[in-house]
Amino acid sequence: MKETYAVLPGQTQTVSLDDWDPNDTLVNKKTAAKAMHSYLKRMVQLQELLYATGQYALLVVLQGMDTSGKDGTIKKVFPSVNPQGINIVSFKVPTAQELSHDFLWRIHRQTPAKGSITIFNRSQYEDVLVPVVHNLIDGETCESRYHQITQFEDMLVRNNTIILKFFLHISRDEQKKRLMKRLNKPDKHWKLSMADLRERKRWPDYIHAYEMALSACSSEAAPWFIIPANKRWYRNYVIAGIIVETLAALGLKYPEASEDFSNITIED
Numbered sequence: 350m351k352e353t354y355a356v357l358p359g360q361t362q363t364v365s366l367d368d369w370d371p372n373d374t375l376v377n378k379k380t381a382a383k384a385m386h387s388y389l390k391r392m393v394q395l396q397e398l399l400y401a402t403g404q405y406a407l408l409v410v411l412q413g414m415d416t417s418g419k420d421g422t423i424k425k426v427f428p429s430v431n432p433q434g435i436n437i438v439s440f441k442v443p444t445a446q447e448l449s450h451d452f453l454w455r456i457h458r459q460t461p462a463k464g465s466i467t468i469f470n471r472s473q474y475e476d477v478l479v480p481v482v483h484n485l486i487d488g489e490t491c492e493s494r495y496h497q498i499t500q501f502e503d504m505l506v507r508n509n510t511i512i513l514k515f516f517l518h519i520s521r522d523e524q525k526k527r528l529m530k531r532l533n534k535p536d537k538h539w540k541l542s543m544a545d546l547r548e549r550k551r552w553p554d555y556i557h558a559y560e561m562a563l564s565a566c567s568s569e570a571a572p573w574f575i576i577p578a579n580k581r582w583y584r585n586y587v588i589a590g591i592i593v594e595t596l597a598a599l600g601l602k603y604p605e606a607s608e609d610f611s612n613i614t615i616e617d
């Protein structure tokens with residue numbers, strides 16, 4: 350699954366999101382549901398191993414347009430892992446304090462400790478999306494940020510943080526459907542803002558900014574995956590599959606006991 354949806358590092362052409370079908374499905378819903386069941390069970394075991402061995406950290410980055418399913422992914426892909434080993438961080442419009450530092454400052458403080466998993470709901474990539482679309486930074490500054498992000502991620506990887514970055518790819522029509530649904534349901538209005546509706550008008554600019562960032566910042570160490578996300582069940586299945594595949598490939602083993610417990614009996 351990893352190869353199917355990974356952006357190849359160092360590719361000479363810029364990613365064109367038109368070439369990636371947001372409706373793509375390689376299995377049917379029933380097969381995905383069965384696989385999902387075993388992925389979720391496996392994820393619990395793998396997370397425990399990650400915690401017990403304390404050698405590696407896992408950072409999952411979720412990016413995508415409004416309504417692309419970042420919150421839904423968190424709910425559906427990580428429902429059963431031990432809450433002690435997982436941290437979820439949502440990045441909002443930077444505060445005055447955050448803006449008084451470099452753009453990676455607020456990010457670095459939230460990266461996972463060894464043994465744990467952190468999920469970024471939005472991330473360092475917001476700083477090469479929003480300011481680009483709104484012309485707040487020039488091309489040179491943006492290129493420099495791509496470079497800083499790549500270097501930063503490389504540093505994390507060299508310090509045993511595994512990084513998986515998922516772009517949740519939905520179509521413009523699908524976003525319209527989802528926004529309409531939110532509009533029509535008063536109990537979903539809290540999720541909606543006028544800003545979301547305004548930003549939708551800039552859809553092509555966001556797509557372009559994403560294409561540039563996905564092309565510039567996909568590396569062997571910290572790959573981007575473009576996840577077909579029009580169908581929620583398929584999105585969850587692919588992301589869970591990639592996480593399980595990545596953690597399993599570490600080949601972690603439970604640590605040896607620090608003492609010999611073989612002849613111990615528990616007294617009454």
Ligand code: AMP
Pocket residue numbers: 439440441442443471475476479480544
């Ligand atoms: P939500 O994820 O729906 O809670 O919305 C968070 C909002 O914060 C989105 O509109 C993001 O684009 C915005 N945001 C997050 N990080 C940044 C950033 N670095 N610069 C500008 N806007 C940001």
Ligand code: MG
Pocket residue numbers: 415416540545
């Ligand atoms: Mg929102």
